[in-house]
Amino acid sequence: MIKLTKFNSEAKQKGEFVLNAEIIETIEETPDTxxxxxxxxxxxxxxxxxxxxxxxxxxxxxxxxx
Numbered sequence: 001m002i003k004l005t006k007f008n009s010e011a012k013q014k015g016e017f018v019l020n021a022e023i024i025e026t027i028e029e030t031p032d033t034x035x036x037x038x039x040x041x042x043x044x045x046x047x048x049x050x051x052x053x054x055x056x057x058x059x060x061x062x063x064x065x066x
Contacts, residue, residue, distance in 0.1 A: 002055040007032060007044040019043070021056045 006015035019035070026036045027049045035043045035052065045052070 002052070002059055004035075004043075004052070004055075005046040007046055021059045024052075024056065027052050 001018045002021050003016055003018050006017065023037045023039070024035055025038045028034045028036070029049045033045050033047060033049055033052065035045060037043070047055075
């Protein structure tokens with residue numbers, strides 16, 4: 001699971017959510033960052049593509065430790 005921030009979330013409500021990294025199909029910058037899930041749903045998030053990739057890699061490394 002990785003923590004992301006919804007695009008254009010209000011300052012008072014951070015708009016953070018946790019996403020199962022295993023269901024990510026693609027990540028695009030168009031210029032907004034669009035995460036497409038394996039079910040076809042698209043999420044627009046504040047984090048850049050490179051940061052999401054880093055978080056997914058960190059998550060997967062943590063899984064290997066168990």
